[in-house]
Amino acid sequence: MRSGSHFAQTASSNPLVNSPCEKCNVAGMSLCHALSCDDLKKLSSISTAVEVGKGVTIINEMDPADFLFNVTGGSIKLYKLLPDGRRQMTGFLFPGDFLGIAMNDCYAYSAEALEDCKLCRFPRAKLEALLKEIPDLENRLLNMLSNELVLAQDQMLLLGRKTAIEKVSSFLLALSKRTKSKTGTGDVISLPMGRSDIGDYLGLTTETVSRTLTNLKKKGIISIPTNGQLEINDMEELTDLAEGMD
Amino acid sequence: MRSGSHFAQTASSNPLVNSPCEKCNVAGMSLCHALSCDDLKKLSSISTAVEVGKGVTIINEMDPADFLFNVTGGSIKLYKLLPDGRRQMTGFLFPGDFLGIAMNDCYAYSAEALEDCKLCRFPRAKLEALLKEIPDLENRLLNMLSNELVLAQDQMLLLGRKTAIEKVSSFLLALSKRTKSKTGTGDVISLPMGRSDIGDYLGLTTETVSRTLTNLKKKGIISIPTNGQLEINDMEELTDLAEGMD
DNA sequence: ATAAGTCTTTGATGTAGGTCAATATGACGC
DNA sequence: GCGTCATATTGACCTACATCAAAGACTTAT
Numbered sequence: 001m002r003s004g005s006h007f008a009q010t011a012s013s014n015p016l017v018n019s020p021c022e023k024c025n026v027a028g029m030s031l032c033h034a035l036s037c038d039d040l041k042k043l044s045s046i047s048t049a050v051e052v053g054k055g056v057t058i059i060n061e062m063d064p065a066d067f068l069f070n071v072t073g074g075s076i077k078l079y080k081l082l083p084d085g086r087r088q089m090t091g092f093l094f095p096g097d098f099l100g101i102a103m104n105d106c107y108a109y110s111a112e113a114l115e116d117c118k119l120c121r122f123p124r125a126k127l128e129a130l131l132k133e134i135p136d137l138e139n140r141l142l143n144m145l146s147n148e149l150v151l152a153q154d155q156m157l158l159l160g161r162k163t164a165i166e167k168v169s170s171f172l173l174a175l176s177k178r179t180k181s182k183t184g185t186g187d188v189i190s191l192p193m194g195r196s197d198i199g200d201y202l203g204l205t206t207e208t209v210s211r212t213l214t215n216l217k218k219k220g221i222i223s224i225p226t227n228g229q230l231e232i233n234d235m236e237e238l239t240d241l242a243e244g245m246d
Numbered sequence: 247m248r249s250g251s252h253f254a255q256t257a258s259s260n261p262l263v264n265s266p267c268e269k270c271n272v273a274g275m276s277l278c279h280a281l282s283c284d285d286l287k288k289l290s291s292i293s294t295a296v297e298v299g300k301g302v303t304i305i306n307e308m309d310p311a312d313f314l315f316n317v318t319g320g321s322i323k324l325y326k327l328l329p330d331g332r333r334q335m336t337g338f339l340f341p342g343d344f345l346g347i348a349m350n351d352c353y354a355y356s357a358e359a360l361e362d363c364k365l366c367r368f369p370r371a372k373l374e375a376l377l378k379e380i381p382d383l384e385n386r387l388l389n390m391l392s393n394e395l396v397l398a399q400d401q402m403l404l405l406g407r408k409t410a411i412e413k414v415s416s417f418l419l420a421l422s423k424r425t426k427s428k429t430g431t432g433d434v435i436s437l438p439m440g441r442s443d444i445g446d447y448l449g450l451t452t453e454t455v456s457r458t459l460t461n462l463k464k465k466g467i468i469s470i471p472t473n474g475q476l477e478i479n480d481m482e483e484l485t486d487l488a489e490g491m492d
Numbered sequence: 493a494t495a496a497g498t499c500t501t502t503g504a505t506g507t508a509g510g511t512c513a514a515t516a517t518g519a520c521g522c
Numbered sequence: 523g524c525g526t527c528a529t530a531t532t533g534a535c536c537t538a539c540a541t542c543a544a545a546g547a548c549t550t551a552t
Contacts (some may be wrong), residue, residue: 080403084490088403103396131385138384139377145391150349152398157326157334159405160449164539195500203406205540210501227500227548243329410509441530454509456531473518473530 024120026072030096031140039134046126050119058099058111058119065102067121071095074117075192078109079200089201091151092193094178098144100124114192159203162244167202168212169242172222176232188231270366272318276342277386285380292372296365304345304357304365311348313367317341320363321438324355325446335447337397338439340424344390346370360438405449408490413448414458415488418468422478434477 024032032043049072052058058069061080076093090109093099099111099119131138158170172189180186191198195213196206204212216222221234221241232238240246270278278289295318298304304315307326322339336355339345345357345365377384404416418435426432437444441459442452450458462468467480467487478484486492 082407082490086407088406090399090402101392101395103393108396108399132381135378135381142388145395146347147349149347149391149395150354153336153354155402156336156405159402160334161328161332208539245329451510
């Protein structure tokens with residue numbers, strides 16, 4: 001058991017907090033975006049705030065998909081496994097992101113907390129009932145899914161056709177863009193995941209990720225002041241590298 | 247200009263046919279699935295039946311996404327390009343599939359007809375208006391998107407972590423499964439796309455796809471009676487190969 | 493502070509699949 | 523049927539990245 005965890009139980013068994021949506025720090029950037037006060041109350045009534053510690057598995061691929069989640073704090077990695085243990089990260093989640101899409105009522109991937117996390121949990125059946133009641137909510141979900149699908153297709157292009165340096169550059173840029181859209185600046189980004197997580201996201205090995213980052217450092221394009229944090233010094237060059245324009 | 251094309255114009259400029267949804271051959275497996283007669287009429291009223299010839303580009307990545315489509319006949323390839331021409335197929339569409347998801351009002355990929363195709367075309371603005379009117383329709387779209395997202399994640403696992411033989415086996419199995427769900431049997435599948443299309447879908451080269459297929463033929467797992475058609479002789483073995491259980 | 497464990501970096505070597513090039517096969521028009 | 527063109531196959535060779543192995547650098551516990 002990891003000692004760094006402040007919270008020990010799994011997400012579905014131990015809701016430590018049960019705060020209403022009104023206080024939510026991600027309202028307006030998330031599922032609840034642009035809901036009327038009334039609708040927000042309805043959503044609030046079926047949701048439970050949950051906290052999970054770093055390293056805790058939040059959902060397991062193939063388990064019945066009884067809950068959906070909205071991330072309100074921390075960061076999460078999503079992944080799928082092959083029988084022999086090979087792993088593919090399908091995404092990283094940050095506050096505002098949605099978790100829990102399923103097929104045949106089972107989760108399509110596993111999710112693990114990269115840091116201590118806060119989540120807003122919805123029973124699937126209740127959320128689905130609410131979708132029929134609140135068209136705005138359904139519409140919002142539709143838009144989020146459609147965006148995710150576009151990103152998934154970008155990732156296919158990356159995985160299938162980009163070189164190691166293009167992959168790493170694209171990854172850093174995507175994180176930067178995300179950070180910028182929230183904080184206004186995307187020059188310094190946080191890297192809560194390890195090298196091997198990044199490798200499994202980009203279809204590379206830990207070693208190749210590390211070598212590629214050193215390479216970018218040597219060229220002066222990035223610096224890594226502390227592990228877990230990265231600074232982009234030459235955004236233009238990184239952008240060119242990401243698209244193979246070199 | 248290709249001589250094999252029966253239809254010369256692009257999809258958005260030349261609706262040759264304008265038949266109502268009532269006659270549609272894919273109703274019940276598509277967007278229009280489970281709509282009431284009344285709702286179907288509304289949907290019908292904003293749709294235009296369109297035919298495009300083999301090789302015609304139906305939509306272009308980055309063009310304004312003015313239309314959405316439902317495939318009613320033929321097959322289509324979807325792809326994204328890098329500046330230097332490297333290509334990643336993001337999917338193949340068959341009757342019943344939906345085409346046209348976008349981000350920032352622009353198409354996220356290009357689409358080209360693999361064979362002469364029939365499509366059902368909806369102006370985006372009108373369809374979006376209709377979504378608000380018909381919750382069932384929105385719900386249906388939500389389910390379709392969510393399924394597509396799950397498939398996209400499977401494809402990430404394939405692209406990032408599978409070997410050539412696992413990729414090709416998985417691809418054939420996926421086509422087989424699709425065929426089976428429609429026709430009842432999945433032992434013989436049609437391959438309307440060329441080797442290089444398959445390669446660009448699997449993150450491989452034409453040559454590697456070809457070598458891998460001959461490999462599978464030599465092992466007796468598949469046969470290729472004519473180009474454009476493929477028979478699976480040992481489904482079990484192919485399934486094991488697809489997941490790396492060998 | 494120190495020890496133990498984990499994660500990252502760096503180096504040496506191997507290989508799956510890419511690249512380049514030469515046939516072979518099939519589709520279509522005449 | 524015959525020539526042309528596009529696509530598929532096969533072979534020889536190469537390279538980007540993986541694998542294997544050995545230091546460093548952090549982290550946390552005592």
